[in-house]
Amino acid sequence: MDPVITASVPLLEPPGWAVAQRGLFDLLDRAWRAFERDFTGPDGRLAYGGRLSTRDGVDDFYETFFNWPQLYLLGGADDLLPASERHWEGVTRQLAELGMLEREYERGYDWFHQGESLLLFYFLCLAAPGRWAGRARRFADLYADPAHGNYDPVHRIIRRPHNGSDRNREGLFDGRSYPWLPEEARMYGFPLEWVLPPGTAEPPRDEDPRLGEQLRRRAGVGDTAVNLAATGLVLNALMLTGEPRYRDWIAEYAGAWCARASANGGIVPDNVAPDGTVGGLLEGRWYGGHYGWSWPHGWYSVGQAATVAALAGAAATGDESFLDLVRPALDEVIAQGKVMAFTEADSSLRSRWTVQLGPDVGTPTLHVPFRYADRGWFDYNPMLMSVPIALWHHSAAPADRKRIERLREAAGYDWRTVRAFRNKEESGHEEPWFAFLAGDDPTYPERILAAAQAQVRHRLARMERHRGQDVAEADIHVWQQTNPVVTEALVQLTWGGPQVLYNGGLQQARLRYHDADARRPGLPPSVAALVSRIEPDATVVDLVNLDPGMDHAVIVQAGAFGEDTIRTVHHTVCEDPSWIGGLYDYGHSEPRVTSAPARADGPWLTVRLPRSTKVRLTLGLDLRTRPPSYRTPFDTP
DSSP states (O other): OOOEEEOOEEOSSOOHHHHHHHHHHHHHHHHHHHHHHHHBOTTSOBSOOOOOOTTSOHHHHHHTTTTHHHHHHHTOOTTHHHHHHHHHHHHHHHHHHTTOEETTEESSBOHHHHHHHHHHHHHHHHHOHHHHHHHHHHHHHHHHSGGGSSEETTTTEESOSSBSSOTTOOSSOSSSSOOOOHHHHHHHOOTTGGGSOTTOOOOOGGGOTTTSHHHHHHHSSSEEGGGGGHHHHHHHHHHHHOOHHHHHHHHHHHHHHHHHHHHTTTOOOSEEOTTSOBTTTTTTOSSOOTTSSSSSOTHHHHHHHHHHHHHHHHHHHOOGGGGGGTHHHHHHHHHTOEEEOGGGSOOSOHHHHHHHHGGGGGSOEEEEEEEEETTEEEEEEOOOTHHHHHHHHHHOOHHHHHHHHHHHHHOSSOTTOOOOOOOTTSOOOHHHHHHHHTTSOTTHHHHHHHHHHHHHHHHHHHHHHHTTOOOOGGGTTHHHHHOOOOOHHHIIIIIOOOOOOTTTOOOOOSEEEEETTTTEESOOTTEEEEEEEEETTEEEEEEEEOOSSOOEEEEEEESTTSOSEEEEEEEEEOOOGGGGOOTTOSSOOOOOOEEEEEEEEESEEEEEEOTTEEEEEEEEEETTOSOOOOOOTTSOO
């Protein structure tokens, strides 16, 4: 039986962060219902009557709802889960009618976008594993089972950059050339830029060798680094089923890429020819593959995919050396860094950083190159902090933390700054969160919750603007831009984890919670949580029951997937009722709070929270002591 701790410290003056946190939950509940009412149909599909290219658009439909089941897992409303499931089903039918899916899965597209599409699915699996395990196995088998045509076990490669449920889907585009828009060409340039000699006149778009037959022949077959994100799909099936074949596939496929990176001086290459050779179709270049180092996003896409695979390999096998799939490349781009103002950089992602940096766009700070081509390193941007934060959060290794501290020292702006922006990944506040965890900014919880409120209210205003408008194909991002569900602040503060890696990651968390009375995941109503420390030797969390009339019980879980063990607990105690005073005392004395130890020795700890009480838990955790799984404390052993 799991240990039980009962809170006894009276809640007299609710902390601002707790009130703001529950206020955000209430606002989000209103917001998702408004979006559902105004932008979706009765069966859950999005209000859209247009057509799409059968190679693009699946991600934009699913991404709209990616964090809705995540909000349910955090403690959102009971009916948010069936609503999220209804939208997945409705959008899936909608996309099948548009010819974009086969057997409910993407016919064939790159994993930069497939990873985005699947976040909704992964959170549904975590929220209701019994209902989604069949699909999870079927989708993972598209890669883990060579019979489906995606995986070549001899060369240990995924056979093509565009892959999925349609084994006959070939190449990267339909028609004569890749549909590269002029604005995209201006921002990102062209793939295979070296096949058009310098000084050559710009050819017509449908005759450009960089976009036509050369691209199809050199980059439309073989493996590419962003395919590494497929390990997340297979890890999802492993945690649901426990079948060793999924573990073996992750070890084999990610292990092959580790070997290629090692042979390339530690930097993961971005392309493998059908015969298994790096650079085999690019005249020996380790760079230049589809969605690789040269084009269009470089580290932004390669780094996330490699991190997904590194974390999947470590989780599936227990072998921490998989993290070296990422670390050398990360250290190399940092070593190539330059101090400059963003306004002076050659960034191809200007819209992202302009809002994130705000007034600091003109402040000299460290920029690192995201891309590499024949000309060397280029496309300088501020460091994308999601990758180094994900590594440190998983490993708790001093070297991974020191890397982040060095990045902070090299920053020209104050990491404690909180701005109310919401980027596509619904992340970007890793720097001030790290400063809070380092003990440098005790006001962060209130400020990030205020910023989250601002984000929601901004999205609600956008909804007003777009309600009732017809959505053209070029505008299908409008749903992502109006989705009012924001979860980054709640993930950081309650779970003690970073927001999920957007291009196909699985959630990281020091702690998760289950409502013991309702027997469902998430914080109970009126209960707030704040993780203020996630050091290797201790995780500190405050639990507060704001309800003045009802008791609640929370099951604290160690790790996003119960992979960690709570060994020891020190919890605050107030056993002296004299603070209340006598009948004619017109005030109260300060409650006398002490600490008591307990042992847990398991993944779960039950905390009973009588009405208007609080407790601080200092948890001694052993990380990664058991295989991660979707098992819950309510499952029968």
